[in-house]
Amino acid sequence: MPQPEFPVRLKEKLQGGDPDPVKILFVCLGNICRSPMAEAMMIHKVKSVMGLPEIEVDSAGIGDWHVGQSPDHRTLSLLERKGIPRASYARQIKPGDFGTFDLVIGMDEANRRDLLRLTDWRVGINEEDPSRKVSLALEWADPSSHPGRIEVPDPYYGGTKDFEEVYTLLDASLNGLIARLQEGNRT
DSSP states (O other), X not given: OOOOOOOHHHHHHHTTSOOSOEEEEEEESSSSSHHHHHXXXXXXXXXXXXXXXXXXXXXXXXXXXXXXXXXXXXHHHHHHHTTOOOOOXXXXXXXXXXXXXXXXXXXXXXXXXXXXXXXXXXXXXXXXXXGGGEEEGGGGSOGGGSTTOXXXXXXXXXXXXXXXXXXXXXXHHHHHHHHHHHHHHHO
């Protein structure tokens, strides 16, 4: 599976034509397991990587069930074991996020379908088609890191092993995304 293309505005930011920070939004179903883990990991990773533009990261959920809540205790426990501070409280994605964020990264195909439904946008009104901003996390990873997989599975009904698997998949995804951002920033 080839990595997605960066949207036009993100390319401009990476090439110095737009001084605003690169803004990335991670999205999962409820914003308490996968997307807050990705958000915290990305914030932690970009602090130690040279050659990146300024990056702002957030996360959101498709649903509103957990708005205002902390991430799942198993996500928090795993992040603590890895020395990664938590990032935020749960919130629901809103249509305006597509105008704010350069990349909107879902965890599975259901997330992608829901995100694309939210991009009900009139293309051509001084904005790029927001659906070009939508991708899946594993699309950014080296395919050899997750043979045959396209989704980061929801660990909510699982145990520690499932959360560890999500961490491993997100680590590969974020490493790939960071490499692409570095590459785009050099061109």
